[in-house]
Amino acid sequence: MTQISNLTQSRSFSFALIALLAVVMALLPFFAPRAVVQDLFMILALTVLALNWNMLAGFAGLVSVGQQAFVGIGAYTAFAGVILYGLDPLTGVLIAGIVAMVLSIPVAFFTFRLNGAYFAIATWVVADILRLAFSQWKAVGGGTGTSLPKGTTKDMLGVQAIKDALDVSSAAAADTMLYWLVLALALVTLVASYMFLRSRMGLGLQAIRDNVNAARSVGVDPLRLKALVFLLTAFGTGICGALIFLQLGRITPNSAFAVTDWTAFVIFIVVIGGIGTLPGPIIGAVVFYILKRLLSDYGSVYLIVLGLIGIAIMLFARRGLWGMLKERTGFDLLPLSHRPPAAVQTTKEGALT
Amino acid sequence: MPILSLRNVSKNFGALKVTDDVTFDLDAGQALGIIGPNGAGKSTLFNLITGNIRPNAGQVFLDGVDVTQQSPMDRCRSGVGRSFQIPQPFGHLSVYENLLVAARFGAQLSAAEAEARCMEILRQTGLAASAGKPSGGLSLLSRKRLELARAMATNPRVILLDEIAGGLTEGECGELVDTIKGIHASGTAIIWIEHVLHALTRVVEKLLVLNFGRVLMIGTPAEVMASDQVREIYLGAEA
Ligand SMILES: Nc1ncnc2c1ncn2[C@@H]1O[C@H](COP(=O)(O)OP(=O)(O)O)[C@@H](O)[C@H]1O
Numbered sequence: 001m002t003q004i005s006n007l008t009q010s011r012s013f014s015f016a017l018i019a020l021l022a023v024v025m026a027l028l029p030f031f032a033p034r035a036v037v038q039d040l041f042m043i044l045a046l047t048v049l050a051l052n053w054n055m056l057a058g059f060a061g062l063v064s065v066g067q068q069a070f071v072g073i074g075a076y077t078a079f080a081g082v083i084l085y086g087l088d089p090l091t092g093v094l095i096a097g098i099v100a101m102v103l104s105i106p107v108a109f110f111t112f113r114l115n116g117a118y119f120a121i122a123t124w125v126v127a128d129i130l131r132l133a134f135s136q137w138k139a140v141g142g143g144t145g146t147s148l149p150k151g152t153t154k155d156m157l158g159v160q161a162i163k164d165a166l167d168v169s170s171a172a173a174a175d176t177m178l179y180w181l182v183l184a185l186a187l188v189t190l191v192a193s194y195m196f197l198r199s200r201m202g203l204g205l206q207a208i209r210d211n212v213n214a215a216r217s218v219g220v221d222p223l224r225l226k227a228l229v230f231l232l233t234a235f236g237t238g239i240c241g242a243l244i245f246l247q248l249g250r251i252t253p254n255s256a257f258a259v260t261d262w263t264a265f266v267i268f269i270v271v272i273g274g275i276g277t278l279p280g281p282i283i284g285a286v287v288f289y290i291l292k293r294l295l296s297d298y299g300s301v302y303l304i305v306l307g308l309i310g311i312a313i314m315l316f317a318r319r320g321l322w323g324m325l326k327e328r329t330g331f332d333l334l335p336l337s338h339r340p341p342a343a344v345q346t347t348k349e350g351a352l353t
Numbered sequence: 354m355p356i357l358s359l360r361n362v363s364k365n366f367g368a369l370k371v372t373d374d375v376t377f378d379l380d381a382g383q384a385l386g387i388i389g390p391n392g393a394g395k396s397t398l399f400n401l402i403t404g405n406i407r408p409n410a411g412q413v414f415l416d417g418v419d420v421t422q423q424s425p426m427d428r429c430r431s432g433v434g435r436s437f438q439i440p441q442p443f444g445h446l447s448v449y450e451n452l453l454v455a456a457r458f459g460a461q462l463s464a465a466e467a468e469a470r471c472m473e474i475l476r477q478t479g480l481a482a483s484a485g486k487p488s489g490g491l492s493l494l495s496r497k498r499l500e501l502a503r504a505m506a507t508n509p510r511v512i513l514l515d516e517i518a519g520g521l522t523e524g525e526c527g528e529l530v531d532t533i534k535g536i537h538a539s540g541t542a543i544i545w546i547e548h549v550l551h552a553l554t555r556v557v558e559k560l561l562v563l564n565f566g567r568v569l570m571i572g573t574p575a576e577v578m579a580s581d582q583v584r585e586i587y588l589g590a591e592a
């Protein structure tokens with residue numbers, strides 16, 4: 001009984017905590033220096049990528065090492081929209097998500113024929129083919145890449161209003177706008193992931209993860225659910241890629257399709273935070289960013305330290321930092337379980353008497 | 354028209370012929386027991402009916418429709434529910450959630466319908482007290498109950514039960530027989546593989562004897578028990 005009432009409490013507490021955090025973070029640009037806002041932008045962008053990769057690998061069993069493909073597609077779509085078609089960057093961001101999702105269909109068509117390590121390698125190959133293909137696109141700078149025209153993000157919808165309200169430079173106002181956008185994206189991704197996992201489809205996904213054979217025998221279609229997750233995460237990853245490169249202002253095929261930045265680090269984040277949990281990727285992103293900041297002066301030592309930490313977590317805390325915390329304290333955030341209804345009634349009765 | 358028909362179904366694993374030209378019909382609402390020594394191919398026959406494996410030859414019909422090439426999920430939604438001899442729970446999900454998956458996908462119930470139906474089944478199968486527990490931590494006995502309960506939650510018209518009575522006490526076995534009789538009484542057809550003959554014969558109208566993948570005979574329990582051939586092969590092997 002205590003277990004069940006804890007669950008209810010934990011659920012309302014989770015939402016209260018997220019709402020509070022969201023409000024505090026949204027207000028931050030009003031008093032925090034611009035460098036902090038830029039740092040938080042990157043933490044939130046990595047969180048979004050990590051939440052998406054966690055859905056793929058932690059819940060759908062799709063261990064992709066080619067998600068940089070969708071970061072790159074999203075980023076290039078937004079740049080092409082702005083540079084070649086004169087779109088507002090915001091419209092470009094939305095189209096970036098749609099294009100990434102549409103292109104994920106043929107990618108799924110080829111890679112879903114393979115399993116496990118073969119699937120992983122196939123996604124990587126596809127991403128690298130795309131990197132080479134985009135280096136041929138002369139209109140957006142070919143292999144050397146290109147920059148956004150001066151003032152693009154400053155002319156973005158809403159930036160003038162922020163500039164007036166906060167009384168800051170156009171560049172700072174643009175940073176604030178992009179920060180709010182990525183904050184909104186992170187919140188939507190988190191809440192949508194939670195709702196998806198709690199839905200009928202999420203239940204089926206967790207059944208597949210535990211036992212594919214038995215899942216098929218109770219009417220679950222694994223291919224369909226996995227394909228759906230692949231498409232949805234491509235959408236989120238594409239939008240995030242567009243936002244990251246609008247913030248950077250400059251794009252090259254090597255940076256947009258970088259396996260280290262957009263997949264290897266993201267895997268590290270999910271693994272240290274806790275794969276297959278929703279709070280895990282968030283905690284992982286924060287820890288990763290702090291480590292990056294602390295170790296940034298030491299060059300390649302930084303990568304070695306990251307690797308060692310990753311290995312240590314995989315060996316000694318397989319469920320990551322969040323899993324460890326949950327085990328030690330018994331406290332959970334965003335629990336995915338479905339309560340048996342009769343037990344709820346008993347709890348209510350118990351509370352009444 | 355029979356609800357389930359097998360026509361000349363054969364399956365080889367390499368050189369081993371595990372299912373050999375099996376043909377039989379099951380009428381709607383009928384209860385059939387399958388007996389035979391270990392390794393006779395009983396569980397393989399279930400896998401062929403559910404589509405978890407495909408035959409090398411022959412056809413499987415559901416309501417007269419050839420489903421030989423259909424996936425297990427389609428056959429489940431058409432009304433074939435099954436238990437696994439070696440329990441295969443969704444280990445990270447609770448007992449209740451295991452049933453919920455079956456009710457939402459297999460039976461295609463709405464969330465509210467599924468909730469009520471799952472709780473009803475949990476009570477029928479004696480699992481109500483374990484509803485919220487992770488299924489991965491259950492005892493073997495409870496896992497077998499969960500196999501039965503999850504198969505029931507797909508709302509099958511034919512339910513396939515694979516050795517769910519082994520290791521039960523006399524009392525537990527009686528309860529299980531009552532539960533299965535209840536399923537039968539509601540009009541669901543049953544195929545039950547079981548070594549515990551006294552339990553089996555209290556439910557089924559017919560027995561099918563399988564030996565080395567072949568159907569040795571099909572008949573009423575009395576007919577089958579009277580057969581010298583069956584005594585020799587099956588009961589001889591058991592004793
Ligand atoms: N997937 C498989 N691959 C190879 N051999 C198998 C496989 N499944 C079952 N067998 C073999 O087929 C025979 C029949 O197995 P099974 O159908 O489980 O028998 P029963 O349920 O009657 O004990 C056994 O000899 C078993 O080892």
Ligand SMILES: [Mg+2]
Pocket residue numbers: 395396397438515
């Ligand atoms: Mg068997």
